[in-house]
Amino acid sequence: MKLYNDLTRRKEEFEPLVPGEVRFYVCGPTVYDFFHIGNARPFIVFDVMRRYMESTGLEVTYVQNFTDIDDKMINRARDLGITVPELADRFIAAYYEDADALGIHRATVNPKATEHIPEIITMVEKLIESGHAYVSEGTVYFEVSTFPEYGKLSKQSLEELQSGARIDVDERKRHPLDFALWKARKEGEPFWESPWGPGRPGWHIECSAMATKYLGETADIHAGGSDLIFPHHENEIAQAEAATGKPFIRTWVHNGYLLMDNEKMSKSLGNFLTAREMRKRFSPLAIRLFMLSAHYRSPINFSDDSLRQATAAVERLRNCWTALEEAKAAPIEKADGGPHGLVNEIGRLRDRFREEMEDDLNTAGALGAVFEAVKAINSALRESPALGPDTLGEAEDFLKRTDEILGVLGIGKESESGPSDEEIESRVSERAAAKKNKDFKLADAIRSELLEHGVILEDTSQGTRWKRQI
RNA sequence: GGCGGCAUAGCCAAGCGGUAAGGCAGAGGACUGCAAAUCCUUCACCCCCGGUUCGAAUCCGGGUGCCGCCUCCA
Numbered sequence: 001m002k003l004y005n006d007l008t009r010r011k012e013e014f015e016p017l018v019p020g021e022v023r024f025y026v027c028g029p030t031v032y033d034f035f036h037i038g039n040a041r042p043f044i045v046f047d048v049m050r051r052y053m054e055s056t057g058l059e060v061t062y063v064q065n066f067t068d069i070d071d072k073m074i075n076r077a078r079d080l081g082i083t084v085p086e087l088a089d090r091f092i093a094a095y096y097e098d099a100d101a102l103g104i105h106r107a108t109v110n111p112k113a114t115e116h117i118p119e120i121i122t123m124v125e126k127l128i129e130s131g132h133a134y135v136s137e138g139t140v141y142f143e144v145s146t147f148p149e150y151g152k153l154s155k156q157s158l159e160e161l162q163s164g165a166r167i168d169v170d171e172r173k174r175h176p177l178d179f180a181l182w183k184a185r186k187e188g189e190p191f192w193e194s195p196w197g198p199g200r201p202g203w204h205i206e207c208s209a210m211a212t213k214y215l216g217e218t219a220d221i222h223a224g225g226s227d228l229i230f231p232h233h234e235n236e237i238a239q240a241e242a243a244t245g246k247p248f249i250r251t252w253v254h255n256g257y258l259l260m261d262n263e264k265m266s267k268s269l270g271n272f273l274t275a276r277e278m279r280k281r282f283s284p285l286a287i288r289l290f291m292l293s294a295h296y297r298s299p300i301n302f303s304d305d306s307l308r309q310a311t312a313a314v315e316r317l318r319n320c321w322t323a324l325e326e327a328k329a330a331p332i333e334k335a336d337g338g339p340h341g342l343v344n345e346i347g348r349l350r351d352r353f354r355e356e357m358e359d360d361l362n363t364a365g366a367l368g369a370v371f372e373a374v375k376a377i378n379s380a381l382r383e384s385p386a387l388g389p390d391t392l393g394e395a396e397d398f399l400k401r402t403d404e405i406l407g408v409l410g411i412g413k414e415s416e417s418g419p420s421d422e423e424i425e426s427r428v429s430e431r432a433a434a435k436k437n438k439d440f441k442l443a444d445a446i447r448s449e450l451l452e453h454g455v456i457l458e459d460t461s462q463g464t465r466w467k468r469q470i
Numbered sequence: 471g472g473c474g475g476c477a478u479a480g481c482c483a484a485g486c487g488g489u490a491a492g493g494c495a496g497a498g499g500a501c502u503g504c505a506a507a508u509c510c511u512u513c514a515c516c517c518c519c520g521g522u523u524c525g526a527a528u529c530c531g532g533g534u535g536c537c538g539c540c541u542c543c544a
Contacts, residue, residue, distance in 0.1 A: 009474095026544095027544070028544095029544080030542095030543090035544085036544090038543090038544060039543090039544050040544085041544065042544050043544085070542090071542075072542075072543095154473070154474090154539080154540075155472095155473060155474085156472065156473060156539095156540070157472090159472090160471085160472045160473075160540080161472085161473095161540060162540090163471065163472070163540090203542090223544095224544060225543080225544025226474085226475085226538075226539075226544080227538080227539065227542095227543055227544065228543080228544070229474090229539070230473090230539060230540060231540085231541085232543090254544090255544070256475075256476095256538090257475095257537085257538070257544075258544080259537075259538095262536075262537070263537080263538095264537080264538065264543090265544090266542095266543055266544090267542090267543065268542070268543065269543095289493090290482090293482065293483065293484095293492095293493075294482080294483065294484090295483090295484080297475085298475085298476075298483095299475075299476070299537070299538080300482090300483095301482090303481095303482090305481065305482085305494085306481085306482060306494095308494080309481070309482060309493070309494040309495080310482085310493085310494085311494095312493080312494055312495090313482095313492095313493050313494070315507095316493080316494095316507095319507060319508080320508095322507095323507085323508080352491095356484085362484075362485095364482095364483060364484050364491095364492080364493095365483095365484050365485080365491075365492085367483095367484090367492070367493080368483090368484065368491050368492035368493080369491085369492085370492090371491090371492050371493065372491080372492070375492095375509090378507095378508055378509070379508085379509065379510095381508080381509095382501095382508060382509060435503080438503075440503055440504065443503090443504090444503095444504070444505080447504095447505075447506090448505095456506075456507095457505090457506075458505085458506050458507050459502075459503095459504090459505080459506075459507090460506095460507080460508095461501090461502095465507085
């Protein structure tokens with residue numbers, strides 16, 4: 001497939017270093033709070049990227065870290081009156097709850113920074129030995145001027161980066177852009193012993209250390225939000241490549257921001273909505289479809305209206321699936337009366353879906369293919385000679401396979417809230433009796449009562465069908 | 471100041487030189503006790519001005535507007 005590589009600023013044919021195996025790293029959350037839906041964007045789109053790769057037969061080692069020690073962790077733990085590890089445990093658990101609910105597949109590994117202190121120390125030592133880092137008052141800095149390629153990801157020279165800089169002057173640094181690999185201990189902060197005295201790792205080093213540990217010195221893909229390009233990813237490259245002498249990452253991919261009222265959603269601006277709150281208001285399926293309805297590198301603007309539109313779109317998808325299941329269950333004696341045109345159409349759309357996904361993960365285009373299939377299926381379904389099992393199977397297979405990648409249909413994930421199936425069934429039969437007696441007033445009352453409980457009734461020629469609201 | 475992104479119908483959005491996917495909403499029709507679902511029909515000359523080309527939403531130049539990174543941030 002083709003991927004846009006931020007290192008070369010070009011769309012390139014992606015070929016894993018080792019044929020058939022992809023080493024994929026995604027920057028994960030700092031676990032000091034619930035993640036918000038802006039944070040959720042990379043989790044979801046790179047989950048889809050990974051699923052697509054897996055669907056083509058690639059074996060993906062997918063690593064997403066937890067940053068469980070940094071300033072934000074320390075401050076938050078202090079505010080809450082708990083220890084940093086307690087804080088981390090709490091929000092790692094919350095991360096899994098939210099991410100699982102959003103249908104994000106679990107990573108191969110979720111390494112934590114605090115569990116990789118030895119690896120981090122080893123890497124820092126290497127950098128000091130090779131003259132890329134220096135110690136100043138117990139803090140170790142990476143010396144950017146020793147890495148001539150510094151700025152190759154953000155396409156900025158040291159001078160350019162510096163001129164616009166809003167960095168505090170720090171006389172312990174040799175260059176304003178030098179950054180901490182290891183921070184000397186401060187009173188009241190967690191610390192680990194190191195050759196330079198007690199302290200804790202800097203932010204950037206954990207990713208370099210963990211990525212090389214789990215994926216080797218050169219990995220295929222490293223992903224994250226665009227705001228990580230500088231300084232985080234730039235620094236990761238500098239550290240890792242200075243330490244190993246090998247290219248760190250072959251393809252860098254970054255997602256665009258999620259905006260709220262046309263401004264970047266961020267904790268510091270305060271214009272954020274946690275995934276947790278979001279889940280109360282909208283179905284995870286709708287949230288996923290919303291995220292996938294635009295290209296992953298474009299900005300998307302969050303709004304209630306967008307989510308409502310996504311919800312309606314998901315319903316259309318699910319209605320089609322339900323109709324297909326019903327058609328399959330219906331007794332059909334006759335076999336396929338020869339190949340149906342739908343089979344060809346589905347075949348065409350399979351190709352189209354793949355082409356869109358191959359083109360830098362164009363999920364919006366791929367969704368277009370899915371919806372075209374939905375239209376074709378619905379249309380074929382209402383034709384008079386019923387579709388044979390082969391044709392139905394083909395349609396079902398298409399939806400199933402594309403959904404294994406996109407995860408917007410919720411096959412097998414029906415909501416269980418509200419009245420029990422038995423209660424609903426019994427109300428539906430009551431209503432059927434009422435209808436038979438032409439007591440439409442009662443029938444309508446039952447229908448609206450169930451609707452209030454999140455159950456939608458639809459009368460068809462085969463009787464009443466019900467479904468739960470998503 | 472440097473680097474980068476975006477501007478397509480009422481809304482969301484694909485499109486990467488060959489005459490505008492798809493979704494939501496709307497209108498008309500079919501079906502229906504009603505509603506819903508579904509189907510059929512309908513709904514855009516692509517921010518502006520130049521240029522290249524037989525041909526441009528798509529390429530080039532110049533504008534305008536919006537957003538982001540250069541500090542923690544997905």
